[in-house]
Amino acid sequence: MNPALLRRMRLSVIASVCMALTACEGGLIGGTGSPVITNVVDNPQAGGSAGGAAAMGGGAAEPMQPTFPPFRPGVLRPRVMLGTWYRNTVRDVLGPQAAAAVTVTPDLTEGGLVTIGASSKSVTPTDVTRFEDNAFAAAQAALADAGTRARLIPCTPTGAADAACMRTVVTTTGRRLFRRPLAPDEVTRWQTIGTAAAQGYSSFNRGVEFVLAGLLQSPNFVYLDERGTADASKGWQRLSPYEVASRLSFFLVQSTPDDALLEAAANGSLDTADGLRAQAQRLLRSTEAREAVSSLFDEVFELDSLTSSQKSDPAFNRDVAQSMRQELRLLFAHVAFDADQDFRDLLTTRVGFVDRRTAPLYGLPAPANGFQPVELPASRPGVLTRLGYLTNKAHDVDTSPTHRGKLVRQRLLCMAVAMAPPDVVAQVPPPDLNNRRTFRQRLEDRTAQPRCQGCHSLMDPFGFPFEGFDSLGRPRTMDNGLPVDTTGTYDAIFSRNERYQGAQDFTALLRDDVRFSQCMATTVFRQATGRFELDSEGQVLHDVHEGWKSNGYKFPELVMAIVASDAFRFGTLE
């Protein structure tokens, strides 16, 4: 049986164990602070007790010194170019006109990240057709622009059949698209096609069109393929300098390596940890890195669903949703890169960004244009008190402590929550006029049975602190005519019995919860490598987190710790 199948089966076993226990025994899974649940992390590939964020010393009152199995890096699998990567690469190599001419379709999400989905996606017949359409559209748009054309054809052809000049075109653009120098037979293959087209149309430029269109359809472009070379001293594959360059570039700027990075690969400077760090630091200073971080946390906070949701409140529409989303994207980049701050402040910062659409919902004057940074009141600490999260994780009129809490549990603590049993209608009953209750009370009534509490106790207490914000994130003190209750116990299942009163208390507890920073490190690691971490990478993740911690949890330091780790530069073959 193949290993991927085994891993998937293990996941389903974990999920069914959780379901069975919650359904049959009720209450907590295996009892308070039980060792069973510490295995229920969101990673289907973590099987052993030492794997995953939850086992890395988090939660328990007395963290034990973790022990890890011997290091072995994860399996290298070709990743299909993501839509963003594709468009950005076309932009960087063939120009903005070409980028505007291509269409991309939604990517496949696995484990909440499209970068992981890219490792299991197959290129379908529909994709092949789209690749061809895009390739010719991009090539034609690029060549229609005089400036771009001059850059793509760095020689002066002596005529349509000038094979030497065609070789130059293949060599220069091929290096950017394949992210490595082309082998001689590859140059010959594409030059031959280019020259045949140039002769067929009596036009050198038409020949270049077929070269560009061909390179863009090539698997050497379409797949981010990492093979490495066997490293006898380690026993694994060491990624080639060009593969490291690609991995770094798509991770940090979502595009193909630039000339400087390819040069660093060529001159050996990527072979050292220092050289790698220097390139990573350079890329992290770019605007594109901000965009990459915004996109990653856009996925973590599931903001796609925000801009596709509908609400009956007239204050909400697609434009408002778009502004709410943009506000959070700006916040992610701000906390990651500006002011040299602790990334965990994402949960507590009072810095916010408002535009004319969102300012009224915050009760602030609307800025004249664009987004303005503002200092929000102390009652609005961090991302979890901002419109985007509060609105996205709410029902139409009612809030949803369950959805709000589930995001915290799954995406900010990297822990799994089993799905509702199939026979359950997961719906809170509507208000009863004869028995006035808040939404929280109705939710607690509905989920009071032990079979519900098994999972709801993992989610709802993380959502109750935000009951002071309505389904569009506006402050409120009353719900259904009764005072809202924003109090609770932090994480009783894991013996964290601190009481909180409202969002300020809660977000401070969450910010300092080691499981949160471990989860952020794990998430960025997955983004960097395009796969789930293995149990055998537990030590690496532990070290990455410790390194990040000792550097004040600054976001660039997390990136540095990851790219300098052996798990980033080594892999195994299937």
Add this chain to the structure above:
Amino acid sequence: MGFRLSRRFLLRGAGAAIALPTLEAMLNSHGTAYAQGMAFPKRYVVWFFGNGVILPRWRPAAQGQGTAWQLSEELQPLAAHKEQLTVVTGCNIRIPGRRGHHDGVAAMMSGAEIFPLPAGNAPYASRLTQRSLDQNLADVIGTQTRFKSLQLRVSKRIVRGEGPTLAFLSHASPTAPLEAVENPVTLFNQLFTGVMPSANDPRNTLRTSVLDAVRDETRALQSKLGANDRARLDQHLTGIAELRQRIQTLPAQPVGACRVPTAPTQTNADVSGQEQIEAVNRVMGDLLAMAFACDLTRVATVQFSGSVGFHTFNWLGTGPRASEHSLTHDQNEQGKVHDSVMFSMRCLAQTLTSMKAITEGSNTVLDNSAVLVTSDVSEGYTHSGNDYPILVAGSAGGALRTNMHYRAAGGRNTSDVLLALMQAVGGPTFTAVGAGTGRSTTPMREIMTS
């Protein structure tokens, strides 16, 4: 099954410069086949709508053929097509029950169980364990047409977060779902704007050379990979081969009933945040019918509304935010669920009308097709997979009985219906469908003519 020349092949042989004989001149005296003995092509369509039906209002009261049975309340919108319709009730999906909605799609598209995937933030996620049956059929009857198969979608509000099972109907392999076209303008351009390059334009020859180079590089990459990734690249190579085939076959020619239709302007864009489902459905149906008449494809899947789905039918008075799926889970809203089923059947009727409007000899495109109409659950409220809603429209060129309500006994396997359709369209080479408890080797003879 003997080798038969396709009409397309015949056209290619005739050559573009020669005036083509009219289609009628090529018919036999019964008008049911080409004079050379080639039958009109048979087509297979899956027309899918999400969230099931209200069974007591869906099941016809009496069974039998012709006047022995009458349409039920929820089938009334199909009154104009009763004579082309067969209703099958009493069948159950027999695959292991893992998850509502997911199971139904997998059972009806592949006859096999789902495979759970890491769900991430979603409530659940899965993919199929077998490729979808329309793709098996396309391997047999789709090799000579410009498109091996078509995937269309009307409502864009599909659930993408729960894995390929809910998002897609056609799956070239369990890990290679086929994305659907949801913009009618795009579909029109793909189908009908293929311009025949003039004899001295090397474009298609060069495109083919490029694809051959891409194929060679893909094979070279594939040879270095492990078994799982080799299988992924098999899909890629299949796609390359299909595109190559398409480049080498002719675009639509105005022969017989085939006409290049007027270019649509409908793009399936929302108007004031609302999907234009009825209008989009109408254009899609017209384009699909003409794609068949022009023999551009013989296999299609139409995702009218998504499994679960976020689609809202506001104009039925459902409220601006009530998706059909959320209505199904509300006991007090079952009347609106019924209205939604009626609306979906009205849209289906429109597509069948488009297919019936095109004659082929003494038949119509609809007669020469088998249109399987089904959903992802029996009833949304219960998530049941029993007494599954199944309609078949068209007789697949006389291979299927029509104007009939057949009620199977004993919770018969829905895969028996699927196998009957595979045989009716694809011939006796199909001896089994599905896998595990979903597998069938016993086609439902009761709906077949032989």
